[in-house]
Amino acid sequence: MSSTTGTTTVITNIATLVTNDPSLGDGSPLGLIRDAAVVIDGHRVAWTGESSKAPATDNRVDAGGRAVIPGFVDSHSHLVFAGDRTEEFNARMSGRAYSAGGIRTTVAATRAATDAQLEANLTRYLAEALRQGTTTFETKSGYGLTVEDEARALRIAAAHTDEVTYLGAHIVSPDYAEDPAAYVALVTGEMLDACAPYARWIDVFCEKGAFDGDQARAILTAGKAKGLHPRIHANQLTYGPGVQLAVELDAASADHCTHLTDDDVDALANSATVATLLPGAEFSTRAEWPDARRLLDAGVTVALSTDCNPGSSFTSSVPFCIALAVRDMGMTPDEALWSATAGGARALRRDDIGRLSPGAYADLALLDAPSHVHLAYRPGVPLVTEVWRRGLRVS
Ligand code: NIG
Numbered sequence: 001m002s003s004t005t006g007t008t009t010v011i012t013n014i015a016t017l018v019t020n021d022p023s024l025g026d027g028s029p030l031g032l033i034r035d036a037a038v039v040i041d042g043h044r045v046a047w048t049g050e051s052s053k054a055p056a057t058d059n060r061v062d063a064g065g066r067a068v069i070p071g072f073v074d075s076h077s078h079l080v081f082a083g084d085r086t087e088e089f090n091a092r093m094s095g096r097a098y099s100a101g102g103i104r105t106t107v108a109a110t111r112a113a114t115d116a117q118l119e120a121n122l123t124r125y126l127a128e129a130l131r132q133g134t135t136t137f138e139t140k141s142g143y144g145l146t147v148e149d150e151a152r153a154l155r156i157a158a159a160h161t162d163e164v165t166y167l168g169a170h171i172v173s174p175d176y177a178e179d180p181a182a183y184v185a186l187v188t189g190e191m192l193d194a195c196a197p198y199a200r201w202i203d204v205f206c207e208k209g210a211f212d213g214d215q216a217r218a219i220l221t222a223g224k225a226k227g228l229h230p231r232i233h234a235n236q237l238t239y240g241p242g243v244q245l246a247v248e249l250d251a252a253s254a255d256h257c258t259h260l261t262d263d264d265v266d267a268l269a270n271s272a273t274v275a276t277l278l279p280g281a282e283f284s285t286r287a288e289w290p291d292a293r294r295l296l297d298a299g300v301t302v303a304l305s306t307d308c309n310p311g312s313s314f315t316s317s318v319p320f321c322i323a324l325a326v327r328d329m330g331m332t333p334d335e336a337l338w339s340a341t342a343g344g345a346r347a348l349r350r351d352d353i354g355r356l357s358p359g360a361y362a363d364l365a366l367l368d369a370p371s372h373v374h375l376a377y378r379p380g381v382p383l384v385t386e387v388w389r390r391g392l393r394v395s
């Protein structure tokens with residue numbers, strides 16, 4: 001095969017290849033190809049098909065009958081933080097309820113940390129995620145809550161990913177406990193100006209104990225005016241206005257979606273807003289699961305992500321979330337895999353990731369298993385044995 005970059009590589013002898021391109025293979029949403037091969041030209045996929053029909057390339061890699069899937073797209077994490085919340089988790093597992101207020105513990109630790117400490121923590125969790133097959137991740141600020149601390153969190157994050165989210169509106173800063181309106185003015189004014197250059201997205205925690213619907217609308221609208229695209233923490237702990245607001249503002253994603261009315265589900269089904277489900281949070285807060293089946297049956301686009309953060313979901317493992325979604329949220333293994341790859345890409349409004357068909361980035365994972373179904377069938381087993389990003393083996 002002639003190359004546009006100088007080097008072509010074929011990965012052959014793939015037992016099951018998930019392309020997420022329904023025009024390929026078995027024609028299902030996963031576009032499954034058996035006995036498959038993938039040809040990589042530089043950073044991108046150049047060809048996928050049956051192994052026996054693969055074109056000649058410069059390099060050849062034998063997958064040895066393993067499955068190949070697109071790299072996971074983890075579209076929701078909070079990785080710029082310091083400290084941990086082991087005691088809070090311990091207390092919760094002894095019966096105490098989760099509340100937004102625990103975020104203050106991490107805010108204090110994060111403010112006290114140096115830039116180098118925050119960066120070291122971030123890179124540690126990114127490496128952990130990469131080893132488990134995550135090739136794209138979004139991450140947020142939200143544990144600084146001052147102009148300087150939010151801007152530095154985003155600056156540090158932006159050195160490691162393009163998918164950076166300004167979450168100055170995580171909770172009302174403890175410094176403004178008596179005057180939430182003044183904090184909203186800061187988040188939509190000076191703090192937004194300092195943060196916008198580093199971020200693609202703006203997010204708000206719309207929840208009891210955080211920000212109400214009117215405050216959330218004001219915050220997201222101000223972000224849009226500065227060129228940031230909205231996404232929103234919605235309907236996690238209780239029913240509320242977050243999902244409707246996400247649809248009203250054409251947010252890329254409404255995240256959590258644990259408590260939904262029929263009107264919320266209808267609104268999502270008739271919108272371009274993805275419902276991003278975060279089962280690590282329900283696991284770690286012993287809360288009721290989001291109902292993925294109800295959303296899928298209504299025609300909503302569903303993404304699955306980790307929500308990795310030290311409070312409500314301290315896991316970087318997308319395979320773990322897939323297993324939970326299949327066991328407890330009514331998803332089939334195929335749906336869960338799609339949601340953790342193509343669904344994550346939709347939640348980030350990207351079409352160059354989350355699929356393995358010509359033109360997409362060559363971001364992929366090899367599983368020590370004959371198919372992706374084993375991610376749920378063999379929960380807790382480290383099946384990801386090799387990870388490629390932008391056409392290079394990275395793990
Ligand atoms: O997505 N919901 C708000 N933010 C995080 C929790 C953060 C924390 O508890 O530190 C979440 O679950």
Ligand code: FE
Nearest residue numbers: 076078233307
């Ligand atoms: Fe979150």
